[in-house]
Amino acid sequence: MNDWLKVCPLEDIPRLGAKVVSTDKADIAVFRNAEDEVFAVDDRCPHKGGQLSQGIVFDRRVSCPLHGMTVHLDSGKAQAPDEGCTHKYRVRVDKGVVFLNLG
Amino acid sequence: MQKAKLILVGNGMAGVRTLEELLKLAPDLYDITVYGAEPHGNYNRILLSPVLAGEMKLPEIMLNDVGWYAQHGITLHTGRRIVRIDRPRRTVVADDGSEERYDRLLLATGSTPVMLPIPGHDLPGVLAYRDIADTEAMIAASARGGRAVVIGAGLLGLEAANGLKARGMEVTVVHLAPWIMERQLDKTAADMLQASLEARGLAFLLEKQTVELAKGPKKSGGRVAAVRFADGSEIPADLVVMAIGIRPNTKLAEEAGLHCNRGIVVNDTLQTYDPRIYAVGECVAHRGTAYGLVAPLFEQGKVAANHLAEFGIARYSGSAVSTKLKVTGIDVFSAGDFIGGADDDEIVLADKRGGVYKKLVLRDNRIVGAVLYGDTADSNWYFQLMKEKKCVGPIRDRLMLGQSHSGAGHEGKNRAAELPDDFEVCGCNGVKKITIVKAIKEKGLFTLEEVRRHTKASGSCGSCTGLVEQILASAVGGAYQPVAAEKKPLCGCTDYTHEEVRKAIVDNRLLTIPEAMRFLEWRTPNGCPSCRPALNYYLLCAWPQEYKDDPQSRFINERVHANIQKDGTYSVVPRMYGGVTSPAELKRIAEVAEKYAVPTVKVTGGQRIDLLGVKKEDLPAIWADLGMPSGYAYSKGLRTVKTCVGSEWCRFGVQDSTNMGIDLERDLERLWTPHKTKLGVSGCPRNCAEATIKDVGVIGVESGWEIYVGGNGGIKTEVAQFLCKVKTREEVLEVTGAFLQLYREEARYLDRTVHWLGRVGLDSVKRRVVDDAEGRRALYARLKAALAVEKDPWAERAAGREAGEFKAVKLFAKDSVSGEGNERLAESLSA
Ligand code: SRM
Ligand SMILES: Cc1cc2nc3c(=O)[nH]c(=O)nc-3n(C[C@H](O)[C@H](O)[C@H](O)COP(=O)(O)OP(=O)(O)OC[C@H]3O[C@@H](n4cnc5c(N)ncnc54)[C@H](O)[C@@H]3O)c2cc1C
Ligand code: SF4
Ligand code: FES
Numbered sequence: 047m048n049d050w051l052k053v054c055p056l057e058d059i060p061r062l063g064a065k066v067v068s069t070d071k072a073d074i075a076v077f078r079n080a081e082d083e084v085f086a087v088d089d090r091c092p093h094k095g096g097q098l099s100q101g102i103v104f105d106r107r108v109s110c111p112l113h114g115m116t117v118h119l120d121s122g123k124a125q126a127p128d129e130g131c132t133h134k135y136r137v138r139v140d141k142g143v144v145f146l147n148l149g
Numbered sequence: 150m151q152k153a154k155l156i157l158v159g160n161g162m163a164g165v166r167t168l169e170e171l172l173k174l175a176p177d178l179y180d181i182t183v184y185g186a187e188p189h190g191n192y193n194r195i196l197l198s199p200v201l202a203g204e205m206k207l208p209e210i211m212l213n214d215v216g217w218y219a220q221h222g223i224t225l226h227t228g229r230r231i232v233r234i235d236r237p238r239r240t241v242v243a244d245d246g247s248e249e250r251y252d253r254l255l256l257a258t259g260s261t262p263v264m265l266p267i268p269g270h271d272l273p274g275v276l277a278y279r280d281i282a283d284t285e286a287m288i289a290a291s292a293r294g295g296r297a298v299v300i301g302a303g304l305l306g307l308e309a310a311n312g313l314k315a316r317g318m319e320v321t322v323v324h325l326a327p328w329i330m331e332r333q334l335d336k337t338a339a340d341m342l343q344a345s346l347e348a349r350g351l352a353f354l355l356e357k358q359t360v361e362l363a364k365g366p367k368k369s370g371g372r373v374a375a376v377r378f379a380d381g382s383e384i385p386a387d388l389v390v391m392a393i394g395i396r397p398n399t400k401l402a403e404e405a406g407l408h409c410n411r412g413i414v415v416n417d418t419l420q421t422y423d424p425r426i427y428a429v430g431e432c433v434a435h436r437g438t439a440y441g442l443v444a445p446l447f448e449q450g451k452v453a454a455n456h457l458a459e460f461g462i463a464r465y466s467g468s469a470v471s472t473k474l475k476v477t478g479i480d481v482f483s484a485g486d487f488i489g490g491a492d493d494d495e496i497v498l499a500d501k502r503g504g505v506y507k508k509l510v511l512r513d514n515r516i517v518g519a520v521l522y523g524d525t526a527d528s529n530w531y532f533q534l535m536k537e538k539k540c541v542g543p544i545r546d547r548l549m550l551g552q553s554h555s556g557a558g559h560e561g562k563n564r565a566a567e568l569p570d571d572f573e574v575c576g577c578n579g580v581k582k583i584t585i586v587k588a589i590k591e592k593g594l595f596t597l598e599e600v601r602r603h604t605k606a607s608g609s610c611g612s613c614t615g616l617v618e619q620i621l622a623s624a625v626g627g628a629y630q631p632v633a634a635e636k637k638p639l640c641g642c643t644d645y646t647h648e649e650v651r652k653a654i655v656d657n658r659l660l661t662i663p664e665a666m667r668f669l670e671w672r673t674p675n676g677c678p679s680c681r682p683a684l685n686y687y688l689l690c691a692w693p694q695e696y697k698d699d700p701q702s703r704f705i706n707e708r709v710h711a712n713i714q715k716d717g718t719y720s721v722v723p724r725m726y727g728g729v730t731s732p733a734e735l736k737r738i739a740e741v742a743e744k745y746a747v748p749t750v751k752v753t754g755g756q757r758i759d760l761l762g763v764k765k766e767d768l769p770a771i772w773a774d775l776g777m778p779s780g781y782a783y784s785k786g787l788r789t790v791k792t793c794v795g796s797e798w799c800r801f802g803v804q805d806s807t808n809m810g811i812d813l814e815r816d817l818e819r820l821w822t823p824h825k826t827k828l829g830v831s832g833c834p835r836n837c838a839e840a841t842i843k844d845v846g847v848i849g850v851e852s853g854w855e856i857y858v859g860g861n862g863g864i865k866t867e868v869a870q871f872l873c874k875v876k877t878r879e880e881v882l883e884v885t886g887a888f889l890q891l892y893r894e895e896a897r898y899l900d901r902t903v904h905w906l907g908r909v910g911l912d913s914v915k916r917r918v919v920d921d922a923e924g925r926r927a928l929y930a931r932l933k934a935a936l937a938v939e940k941d942p943w944a945e946r947a948a949g950r951e952a953g954e955f956k957a958v959k960l961f962a963k964d965s966v967s968g969e970g971n972e973r974l975a976e977s978l979s980a
Binding site: 051053054058060061062063065066067068069073074076079080094096097100101102103104105109111112113114116127146148 | 578602603673674675676677678681682700701702704705713715717953954957958959960
């Protein structure tokens with residue numbers, strides 16, 4: 047079964063930025079960091095649901111635009127000492143195109 | 150590759166703190182071994198006093214138990230003293246004969262208590278007060294009751310005396326000087342302190358020189374029995390505690406041939422004369438000073454760690470210290486030059502009956518010393534003012550009344566210790582006092598930063614910072630010292646201050662964020678949400694023509710030129726110069742609001758209209774339809790220029806404030822500033838535009854305009870200060886522009902004008918903006934040059950710039966009906 051869905055060319059996501067992917071279930075934030083690694087998590091901050099996609103991206107982390115909580119993109123977990131977790135999705139880049147797995 | 154070997158000699162507060170800092174910076178650089186003469190992990194020596202007084206128990210004062218060392222792969226040898234350093238062979242030799250090689254050696258051997266070299270000083274029953282063993286010996290001795298004599302009425306002596314008294318002994322304190330704590334207190338404060346200690350049952354003998362400790366009869370085991378003085382008198386004693394001072398423990402270093410002079414001599418990087426050997430803590434002499442309090446030692450540790458981690462950028466340049474006596478129920482604080490010289494001013498409040506005494510010593514309107522007795526709630530504030538060398542001229546008359554009466558407002562909510570546990574300290578993050586106190590105790594926090602990280606308190610608007618600092622100070626006692634703002638690094642990614650970073654950008658023509666980070670040896674690959682926006686602003690301010698703005702380093706509001714709301718929608722605020730609008734504009738706003746079903750239309754406090762609840766994807770279209778310039782209501786930049794009706798309509802108006810405001814707003818729109826900037830123009834001194842709580846306030850008078858600066862109507866209301874008076878509209882524009890350009894070039898990112906002025910002083914600004922006509926014109930010209938390249942962001946985005954930012958990708962899962970069009974990854978890949 048092939049669950050990998052095409053999102054967009056990697057270029058469409060700015061370095062240290064994100065793209066919102068709306069699905070019928072949830073909005074997903076797909077991030078690209080300085081090393082061109084991509085990450086995908088639910089676009090909802092574990093704190094009060096802020097849109098992580100709108101935050102400042104650094105390293106492998108994002109800082110939520112609403113109250114500044116830092117979320118680790120590779121795990122979806124809030125940075126200690128904060129607690130909480132946002133759902134993480136599998137994502138990959140193939141020949142310059144980003145694919146997302148909702149499974 | 151084998152790791153380099155680091156050996157720490159001295160398992161105490163300074164040494165282990167250095168290791169903690171080192172592990173933060175370079176967790177894997179060294180193979181670390183620690184030798185400690187005491188048979189314990191690292192404990193909080195400061196808290197031996199509450200332990201002696203029976204207020205705390207030993208396990209509560211452990212900072213790093215043996216598990217901590219294991220967890221970090223550190224080999225710990227407790228109960229083992231290093232007796233020799235062999236520098237040529239680079240080894241240390243312990244008292245059990247074992248020997249170990251080092252690549253780097255860190256000496257943190259602390260100090261040893263000074264014992265009077267008088268007959269009887271080594272009798273059983275004569276103790277010093279330094280470590281757990283001493284404390285346990287005192288507790289054991291006090292269990293037998295009897296009489297204790299404490300020699301030395303300094304901080305340590307008084308804390309020992311208080312503890313022994315609390316344990317039921319009869320206590321006499323003997324002191325050589327004419328008053329107690331003479332190194333920290335003036336006579337008045339000392340007398341008051343002595344009186345309240347006497348009221349608790351302590352006895353004092355002042356100006357007494359001890360010459361001998363006499364032995365008791367054989368049957369008593371040859372223990373000490375009496376203390377004899379130079380005047381021939383004597384008093385009985387079952388226990389004698391000597392607390393006359395400490396001496397840096399330099400024996401080991403001296404024997405190894407390291408240069409020592411009242412401490413192991415180190416440079417500003419905490420290196421000894423042998424570059425492989427570092428030293429920190431009480432054993433050290435830095436620029437001729439050996440410190441005996443933990444705060445400076447922690448600062449030293451931070452610098453030493455930075456160099457051990459091979460970052461090589463931090464410098465230690467000495468510390469200002471303050472002391473507090475830790476006797477429950479008695480508040481004493483002292484800092485700096487509290488006696489003062491002939492040319493200094495003294496402000497004194499003395500209420501002997503009420504038990505309150507405060508003295509501030511001022512030199513050129515700056516606090517240089519302070520003694521507080523009975524009410525120390527403002528001690529941190531005074532100490533901060535002293536360390537920052539802040540000019541207190543404008544608040545001199547209220548200084549004594551404390552921070553809450555100084556106009557310092559919110560920040561100064563005092564008496565942290567008296568607040569109830571469930572008092573909400575941080576309104577932004579809903580943090581109660583008890584949560585903070587618990588975190589401090591349980592997690593062993595020492596600094597504001599740590600409290601912020603663990604509890605979020607004061608992490609947002611920061612207005613409760615003062616209060617959090619007070620809670621911290623009351624919870625950890627003398628161990629807490631606020632960091633001088635001068636030396637505060639820009640953020641955790643660097644040790645450089647805002648000023649150093651700005652200077653480097655200009656001096657070295659750094660033109661991009663990555664370039665600046667590389668040049669300044671940033672610790673992180675791409676910074677953090679604190680430094681990136683600051684760097685972006687500094688670069689923009691330094692190179693308005695050359696620098697290419699980095700949207701990813703802007704907070705979302707500035708990236709999309711709208712203000713994010715709690716539900717993820719945005720607000721749109723078009724500019725309405727001077728608060729003046731027209732039927733045509735209002736119609737367009739109304740049409741847009743209807744077309745995009747804007748849920749709320751509100752008049753703002755800034756005299757314009759806010760469309761709230763707009764979807765991000767609608768933003769470019771709304772801007773196109775509105776055809777009005779952006780109001781920058783989201784920016785660290787020029788926001789609004791509020792005006793009143795002025796002479797055009799108002800029966801009192803003496804100047805045309807409305808048009809003056811419109812002119813200013815047109816002159817300054819699109820200006821980026823370190824924080825938001827707001828202006829106000831009133832047509833007469835009735836000041837209906839509230840100009841005196843604006844960053845720049847202009848008030849019309851019969852003969853021209855008065856200009857005020859540094860007002861703030863936000864978290865902490867600040868009234869603007871008079872800058873100058875001018876005659877013409879052109880002068881208003883030039884002075885205002887020059888003032889704002891100076892603010893742009895000098896202030897730290899996120900400083901409002903008032904904070905910047907507080908640091909540099911109004912006088913220095915007057916000199917450059919008012920007195921120096923040529924300088925003023927140059928500033929104004931630089932401002933105009935910076936503005937010349939700024940385009941209206943909404944016009945650009947309506948025309949398609951950064952369109953990708955506003956569009957989401959639509960994607961539907963395979964089992965959804967509308968999912969058919971989705972492309973899938975090539976079959977070959979999924980295999
Ligand atoms: C819209 C408005 C309230 C209103 O409905 O009237 C407003 C709304 C916000 N203010 Fe304000 N302020 C508004 C006038 C004010 C005023 C009054 C004024 O400008 O005359 C003040 C006090 C004056 C001052 O700043 O000196 C004010 C002091 C603040 C502060 C405290 C600033 C300070 O330095 O102490 C903040 C927090 C901050 O900037 O960090 C703040 C922050 C905010 C933010 C931007 C919070 C945020 O970052 O999301 C609010 C956005 C709400 C939203 O969801 O869009 N707002 N805010 C006003 C917009 C004025 C405009 O047309 O641009
Ligand atoms: C009772 C008391 C109350 C205090 N109250 C305050 C206060 O309120 N505020 C404040 O700021 N400060 C206070 N201090 C001072 C503070 O505790 C010291 O400044 C601080 O502990 C010094 O740290 P250090 O690491 O330099 O030395 P220490 O903490 O003394 O550590 C040095 C360690 O090295 C060990 N050592 C020495 N030589 C060797 C060797 N050759 N081999 C192996 N190990 C060795 C020692 O046994 C010791 O454990 C107080 C001190 C005492 C005793
Ligand atoms: S005062 Fe300002 S920041 Fe606070 S809720 Fe109102 S608009 Fe928001
Ligand atoms: S919603 Fe993300 S920090 Fe509050």
